[in-house]
Amino acid sequence: MSNAGKIARFGVIRWLKKYCDDRLIEGICGDLEELYEIESSQYGSGKAKRKLYWRALGFYRQSFKRKRERYPTRFEALLRNYVKMTFRNGKRNRTSTVINIMGLTFGLTACVFLGQYVYTEWQHDKHFDDHESIYRLSLEMEFGDDLTSMAVSPSGLGKKAKEQIKFVENYAILRRFSNFKFRKDNELIETAFIFSANPGWNEVLNFQWQEGNSATALVEPRSIVLTERFALRIFRSSKNLVGRSLTQENGDVYTVTGIIKTPPKTSHIHPEAFISLGNAQLVDQMDIWRYCAYVKVDKRTPLDQFESVLDAFSLALFKDKGGNGRGRIFIRPQALADIHFTSKLAFEMEPNDGNTSYLTGFCILIVVLLFMSVINYINLTTAQVGQRFKEIAVKRTFGAFSADLRLQFLVETAIYVFLSLVFSILLVAALQSSFESFANLDFPWHDMLNLQSVVFIAGSIIVFTLLLGLYPSLYLSNFRPIKSNSESLARFRSVMLFLQLGLSMVVISCTTVFFAQMNFMSNQSLGYQKDQVLFIGLNQEQQEKVYPLMDALKTLTSVEQVASSYHVPGNPPPINNFGYESKDGSKKIVCPQIYVDNGFLETLDISILAGNNFIEHRLDDGKKIGVMINESFMNKAGWTLDNAVGQQLKSGISWEDRVIGVVPDFHFTSLHHAIAPMVVRPIARGHNLLIKAKTNDYGELISDIENEWKGMFGNGNVDFKFLDQHFQAQYETDEKRAQLFAIFSFLIIFIALSGLFGMTTYAVQRRMKEMSIRKIHGASIKQILFLMTKAYGISGTIAAIVGGVLSYILMAHWLSDFAYSIDLNAFLIAMPAVVMILLVLVIAGAKSAKLAFVNPSETLRNE
Amino acid sequence: MKGTQLGELEELVLLTVATLYDEAYGVAIMAEIESKANRKITISTVHAVLKRLEEKGFLDSRYDGATNARGGRRKHLFTVSTAGQKVLNHSRAIRNSLWEAIPDLAFNKGS
Numbered sequence: 010m011s012n013a014g015k016i017a018r019f020g021v022i023r024w025l026k027k028y029c030d031d032r033l034i035e036g037i038c039g040d041l042e043e044l045y046e047i048e049s050s051q052y053g054s055g056k057a058k059r060k061l062y063w064r065a066l067g068f069y070r071q072s073f074k075r076k077r078e079r080y081p082t083r084f085e086a087l088l089r090n091y092v093k094m095t096f097r098n099g100k101r102n103r104t105s106t107v108i109n110i111m112g113l114t115f116g117l118t119a120c121v122f123l124g125q126y127v128y129t130e131w132q133h134d135k136h137f138d139d140h141e142s143i144y145r146l147s148l149e150m151e152f153g154d155d156l157t158s159m160a161v162s163p164s165g166l167g168k169k170a171k172e173q174i175k176f177v178e179n180y181a182i183l184r185r186f187s188n189f190k191f192r193k194d195n196e197l198i199e200t201a202f203i204f205s206a207n208p209g210w211n212e213v214l215n216f217q218w219q220e221g222n223s224a225t226a227l228v229e230p231r232s233i234v235l236t237e238r239f240a241l242r243i244f245r246s247s248k249n250l251v252g253r254s255l256t257q258e259n260g261d262v263y264t265v266t267g268i269i270k271t272p273p274k275t276s277h278i279h280p281e282a283f284i285s286l287g288n289a290q291l292v293d294q295m296d297i298w299r300y301c302a303y304v305k306v307d308k309r310t311p312l313d314q315f316e317s318v319l320d321a322f323s324l325a326l327f328k329d330k331g332g333n334g335r336g337r338i339f340i341r342p343q344a345l346a347d348i349h350f351t352s353k354l355a356f357e358m359e360p361n362d363g364n365t366s367y368l369t370g371f372c373i374l375i376v377v378l379l380f381m382s383v384i385n386y387i388n389l390t391t392a393q394v395g396q397r398f399k400e401i402a403v404k405r406t407f408g409a410f411s412a413d414l415r416l417q418f419l420v421e422t423a424i425y426v427f428l429s430l431v432f433s434i435l436l437v438a439a440l441q442s443s444f445e446s447f448a449n450l451d452f453p454w455h456d457m458l459n460l461q462s463v464v465f466i467a468g469s470i471i472v473f474t475l476l477l478g479l480y481p482s483l484y485l486s487n488f489r490p491i492k493s494n495s496e497s498l499a500r501f502r503s504v505m506l507f508l509q510l511g512l513s514m515v516v517i518s519c520t521t522v523f524f525a526q527m528n529f530m531s532n533q534s535l536g537y538q539k540d541q542v543l544f545i546g547l548n549q550e551q552q553e554k555v556y557p558l559m560d561a562l563k564t565l566t567s568v569e570q571v572a573s574s575y576h577v578p579g580n581p582p583p584i585n586n587f588g589y590e591s592k593d594g595s596k597k598i599v600c601p602q603i604y605v606d607n608g609f610l611e612t613l614d615i616s617i618l619a620g621n622n623f624i625e626h627r628l629d630d631g632k633k634i635g636v637m638i639n640e641s642f643m644n645k646a647g648w649t650l651d652n653a654v655g656q657q658l659k660s661g662i663s664w665e666d667r668v669i670g671v672v673p674d675f676h677f678t679s680l681h682h683a684i685a686p687m688v689v690r691p692i693a694r695g696h697n698l699l700i701k702a703k704t705n706d707y708g709e710l711i712s713d714i715e716n717e718w719k720g721m722f723g724n725g726n727v728d729f730k731f732l733d734q735h736f737q738a739q740y741e742t743d744e745k746r747a748q749l750f751a752i753f754s755f756l757i758i759f760i761a762l763s764g765l766f767g768m769t770t771y772a773v774q775r776r777m778k779e780m781s782i783r784k785i786h787g788a789s790i791k792q793i794l795f796l797m798t799k800a801y802g803i804s805g806t807i808a809a810i811v812g813g814v815l816s817y818i819l820m821a822h823w824l825s826d827f828a829y830s831i832d833l834n835a836f837l838i839a840m841p842a843v844v845m846i847l848l849v850l851v852i853a854g855a856k857s858a859k860l861a862f863v864n865p866s867e868t869l870r871n872e
Numbered sequence: 873m874k875g876t877q878l879g880e881l882e883e884l885v886l887l888t889v890a891t892l893y894d895e896a897y898g899v900a901i902m903a904e905i906e907s908k909a910n911r912k913i914t915i916s917t918v919h920a921v922l923k924r925l926e927e928k929g930f931l932d933s934r935y936d937g938a939t940n941a942r943g944g945r946r947k948h949l950f951t952v953s954t955a956g957q958k959v960l961n962h963s964r965a966i967r968n969s970l971w972e973a974i975p976d977l978a979f980n981k982g983s
Contacts, residue, residue, distance in 0.1 A: 014943015033923065035935060036948025040898035040915055046941050067916030072923055 014042045019058070021065040029073045037068060087413060091420040098397065098421075105389040108767040112760045113429035113477075116382035118436045119756050122444055123375045126749065127368055129450045132275045133349035138215050139305065144342035146170065146302045146319070147354055151336025157584070157599045158341070159355040160301055164291040166340075167207070167302040169326060174318055176310040181210035182292065182300040183278070185358040190258040190548070191243060197258060197548070198243055202281040204358075207292050210283070213305045221251050221267025227285040234267040239281035258549060274451060277348040277361055295326075301358055303345070315342060355584045362742045366826070374753050377512055381757055383476050384505045385764035386425070390418075390481040391498055392771040401485060414486035422478030426470065448745060506768065507804045510849065513761040514812025515819070517841040520754040522820040522833065527747050529831045531740055535578075536675025537613035541705065542732040544577050545698040545714075554721060555694050556627055559608075561717050562700060567710040569703040572608030573695030579736040581678050587688060588659040589646055598645060600685055602660075603677060604692035610672065612701045620654035620670030629693040635669035642686035643671055658688070666690075679739040683828035699732070758845075762852055765801065769856040772797065781865035790861040797857035798850055805849035809842035878930075878963055884909060885921045886930060886960060890952045897947040898922070922950055930956035 016022050022041070026034055041061060049057035081089070099106040134140055146166060150157045167180030187201040211223040219237065226234050233255060237247040244250055247268055255263045263284060272280065291297060306315060319340040327338040343352055350363035401414060445452060456462075484498070547555065555573055562571045576582045582601040589596055607623040610616075623634050636658060638646075643653045656668045674684045702710045711729070718727050780793055788796075817838055824830040831837075878886065888904050889896040902918045905911055925931045932953045935946040952960070 014945065017943065033919070033948070035945050036898060037919060039942035039945035039947060040919075042943040042945065043899045043941050044915065064915055067914050068919070070916070070920060072920050073916075 014038070016042050016045050016061060019061065019065075021062050025065055025068055028069060028075060030075050033073055037073070041065060087416070088420065091417045092424065094400070094417065095421045095424045098393070098400075102393060102396070104770045105393065105767050108763045109386050109389055109425055110429050110432065112382040112385045112763060113425060114432040114436065115756055115760060116378045117429055117433040118440075119378050119753050120375050121433065121437050122440075123371050123378075123749075123753065125444075125452045126448055126450065127371050127375075129275055129452060130349075130363060130368055132273075132453070133363060134276050134346045136273055136275070137345060139308070140345045142308050142310070143213055143303060143305050143345040144315075145345065145348060145352075146304060147341045147343055147352070149339040149341055151338070157355060157586075159584075160352065160358065161299050161356040162302050162340075163295040164286075164297045164300040165293050165295045166300075166326075167304060168292045169295075170302070170304055170319075170322065173325075174322055176306040176315055176318065177304045178307060179209060179212040179305045180207075181213035181303040182207050183210065183214075183303070183358065184300045185278070186284075192256045192258060193243055200239065200281045202279050204278065204280045204283050205286055206283045207286060210303075213303050216272060217270035219247070219268040219270060220249070221265075223267065226267040227283060229264070229266070230285050230287070230289065231261065231263050232266040232285045233263040234269060234283040235265060236269055236271045236281055238271040240265075240268055273453070274449070275349075277352070278359055299356075304342075312342070360581075364746075366823075367746050370750070374750070374757070377516065378753065378757055378760070379473065381509060381512065381760040381764070383473075384509050385760060385767070386422070386477045387480050388502050388505050388764060389767045389771075390422075391484055391502060392768060394485060394498065395775060397485070411486045415482040418482030418485055419474070419478045422481070423474050426474045426477065430470070448749065502768070503800065503804055506765065506801075507808050509761040509764060510805050510808035510845070511812040511815075513758045514809050514842060514845055515816045516754045516757050517845055518813060518816040518838045519820060519823075520751055521841050522816070522824070522831075522837050523747055523750060525831050525837055526824065526827065527740070527743065530680045530743075530827075530829070531737060533676075533680055533829060535680075535736075536673055537578075537615045538701075539578065539613070539733045539736055541702045542612065543700045543702065543707075543710070543714075543729045544732055544735070545700070545727055545729045547696055547698060551722065552694055552696060555698070558717065558721060559698070561721070562698075562714065565710075565713045565717070567703055567706065567713050568700055570608055570612045570701040572612040572699045573606045573692070574609055574697050574699060575604035575692050575695050576677070577697050577699070577735070578613070578677050578732060579679070579739055582687075585660050585688070589656060591647060596646070598642065598686050600642065600687055601677065602688040602690055604690050604695070606692055606695060609689075609699065612699045613675075615672055615675060618671045618673055619650040620668070622670060623691045626691065627693055633666065634691045635667045636691070637670040637672050637689040638668055639672050639684075639687045639689070640674045641684055642688065645686050679736075680827070680829045700729075762848060765849060766852050766856065769797075769801070769853045773856055773860055777860065777863065777868050780860045781863060781868040784863075784865045785869075793861040794854055794857055797860060798853040801849050801853040802846070805846045809846055813838045813842050878959055881913075881917075882921055882925055883960070883963060884911075885918065886925060886952060886956055889922075889931060889950050890956075890960070894949065894951065896950045901950075922948075925956070926950070928955075929953060930959055 016038070022038060025037070029037060041064060044064065045057055045061050048060055051057075052060075137143060145160070146162055147158060147160050148162050150159070161184075164182055164184075167182045171177045171180045184205045186203045186205065188199075189201075189203040190197040190199045192198075206227060208225070208228045210227070211218075216223075221234065226232060235243070235247075235250065240247040240250055243255065244253065250265045250268055253265045255265065257263065286292070291300075319342060323338055323340045329337050349361050350365050352361050404414065441452075551558065559571045559573065562568050582603045584599060585602045586597050586599045589598070607625050610622055617637075618640065620637070623637075626632060626634055638653065638658075643649070646653075646656070648656060650671060653668055653671050658666045658668060660666070672689065676682070676684065677687065700710075700714070704710075711727075714727055714729070718724065776797070780788075780797075783793060783796075817833065820838075821833055824833060884905060885901060888901050888908070891908075892900055892904055898915055898918050901922070902913060902915055905913060905918075922931065922933075926933055930953055931950045933948055933950045936949055938944050938946045
């Protein structure tokens with residue numbers, strides 16, 4: 010071949026030479042060359058070349074492929090045989106195949122979802138650069154014997170820390186405004202997530218800037234930086250907005266100086282926009298206690314050293330005593346990523362509902378779920394031994410080593426795992442979006458595309474496969490048909506079954522108690538009537554006309570009572586400190602205070618234990634009407650119903666109030682919080698209206714209210730909420746978690762019971778002849794059913810008892826975390842136990858019924 | 873192993889190889905089928921059929937006759953084997969017997 014031809018240099022021919030069989034390639038290339046020659050003289054070389062490419066592509070078929078001229082190695086042949094045996098056996102034992110694959114699929118799917126949940130929770134605030142070296146400085150203040158922890162601190166704290174502590178590289182101060190309205194044409198756009206920040210805040214809490222300059226964005230007063238989502242809401246676009254202006258409801262005009270990417274949900278703050286400080290001097294002032302201070306410290310700073318430096322800094326800054334009986338102030342650094350989970354202080358900017366014990370619970374669920382499917386697999390595989398021992402014996406006779414057999418069962422397991430993986434990937438793909446909307450998370454899939462997580466996932470799949478396959482493969486490969494050890498195997502299986510049932514028992518009873526507690530929380534008497542109460546948030550215009558509005562509403566037949574208030578039940582009230590005189594000198598109580606008017610108690614059906622309600626006073630002139638206290642306050646102060654009225658309370662420097670009444674304890678916020686002392690203060694012109702309906706006919710009530718609104722404000726857009734629903738919203742995260750728990754617990758039980766079903770199927774097959782002989786000898790149906798289900802009944806009962814005790818201990822511990830909890834009575838544990846034992850008996854019995862009704866002459870015919 | 877039945881295309885190719893005696897290689901077969909049967913088939917299909925027929929034992933092949941037009945490569949030449957002759961005869965016989973079995977009426981109905 011001196012002349013290799015013109016086409017040999019084309020890529021497609023070079024590849025073809027690699028692909029095609031050596032014996033054919035010369036003829037093929039020769040033909041291609043010949044056709045190319047003809048065509049290039051006909052159409053020119055360009056078109057000929059194109060035609061050649063198409064033609065050459067036609068040769069990429071199986072029949073021209075280069076064959077490996079060798080026999081498969083022993084290993085390949087074995088592997089092929091293993092795969093074949095797996096599918097044959099799988100087909101033969103359809104029940105156990107279905108149960109195994111289903112169990113593994115559900116187990117894996119559930120793990121993917123739970124894993125996502127746990128992972129996303131752990132990601133909180135980790136999107137900030139260098140989050141490990143960012144701390145929020147919270148304060149702990151001494152008031153007498155009380156220690157009050159709070160998230161806010163003086164606005165100047167951040168800057169002082171930067172100037173005086175050498176570790177601190179930068180600081181940020183943030184304050185949330187939860188009631189901002191911007192004008193857009195004729196409507197108002199409301200947002201509860203506006204944060205005011207110092208100009209350098211992005212150096213600590215960095216966001217991704219789309220437009221604008223992060224360093225200068227908040228230098229000028231009345232600057233605003235929007236997130237893309239909020240920009241879309243206001244401008245219907247998120248591009249080229251720098252320089253545009255925004256008008257607040259009260260007429261203030263803000264200039265857009267930057268656009269940032271919408272930050273992920275996984276954060277302890279969910280800003281929609283940042284505005285500059287109302288006053289640039291705030292960063293130096295020490296008397297406005299409304300800002301959260303964040304600092305970024307040098308990466309090498311040890312935490313304990315930082316803490317001790319902060320102690321000294323605090324002592325120098327706040328001295329060891331302050332006004333109002335304040336004692337020392339401790340500055341506690343909170344690691345940024347911990348805030349979501351652990352910080353439940355006073356004056357949090359947003360409630361932190363992260364809960365590490367739930368996360369632990371979910372992790373336990375993952376392990377239990379996997380454990381259940383592992384047990385199922387092991388049990389069902391080893392139960393097949395009776396059927397497979399012929400196969401094993403033949404293989405052994407033909408010289409298979411134990412290692413070969415072990416490998417066979419491992420390969421079999423790997424195939425099952427692979428199939429289940431495929432199914433669960435399909436399931437996850439199908440359910441992902443509904444899961445995300447249910448659990449309110451955006452799973453960052455793009456984060457998963459790195460080597461680390463791929464290795465982790467591949468590694469866990471291998472470990473999982475080994476867990477599943479190791480015992481069956483060891484057991485079956487050593488199986489000696491002559492030396493029967495089925496006795497010990499049966500014992501092993503029943504121990505496994507017992508474990509499964511015990512765990513199911515724990516899961517069932519924990520879920521029951523869990524739900525009982527949830528139910529209790531939402532039905533618990535709060536000390537007032539929240540049903541049939543609507544509340545309406547008022548805007549500025551409406552607040553000015555609140556009294557004519559209330560008078561008009563009171564005349565409606567559908568309305569029983571109307572009140573106005575500053576605080577609405579379900580929203581955490583602010584905290585103040587109140588001083589009083591006692592025989593041991595002056596004391597202080599730090600507690601929440603709410604501002605309400607004289608109709609409030611009646612609207613919510615709260616009685617007065619002693620003294621009087623507020624008098625009706627409609628002028629905002631600072632007239633001293635007095636305050637009411639709740640029972641806890643009274644008890645803590647050491648007063649009684651007889652002498653509480655008339656006591657003097659002192660708060661701040663300016664207020665001096667007389668106690669005019671005592672009200673019973675009631676839960677202003679969720680039952681997560683215990684009843685604490687509280688002060689009820691009078692207000693004129695509240696920001697909210699509370700309306701008590703006379704009947705359950707809300708349709709009439711709402712249309713009446715809307716009519717009033719039209720008459721007074723020209724439109725019927727009333728922003729009302731039902732108080733009970735609003736209150737319930739506090740439990741939403743809890744409820745979501747409870748439902749997730751319930752779903753996955755149900756899965757666990759389902760997997761366990763399907764395993765039981767599979768085991769019974771085998772037992773039935775194995776004992777067919779035995780039971781037939783018993784029948785011939787006169788055993789009744791009842792006796793046969795009893796014989797078949799006895800073992801399961803016993804192990805179910807023992808499992809129920811052990812599991813019950815265990816869950817009692819667990820749940821008692823869990824309930825002790827709640828301020829208000831159900832009594833953990835035996836019934837709550839016993840009922841699930843009975844349900845589980847019944848389920849076990851029904852499943853075992855239903856399968857065994859087949860035996861009881863079998864015709865012995867059919868099963869024994871061959872004998 | 874593949875069956876010994878002849879497909880329609882296989883039969884066509886086998887017959888073409890027979891007509892081209894000693895000059896039967898890919899391009900020639902393709903051109904012959906195009907001119908005689910007025911049917912366009914790609915060169916890769918021709919090769920695939922040839923390979924299949926050889927595997928079934930109906931064709932023998934050898935390499936010979938390098939030309940410049942082929943870039944100095946030899947032609948992959950095919951001849952019909954004895955088994956090939958047999959199978960062609962067999963299929964012809966079946967056809968003939970079927971043709972003979974057609975009653976006169978069936979095709980002459982209209983006329």
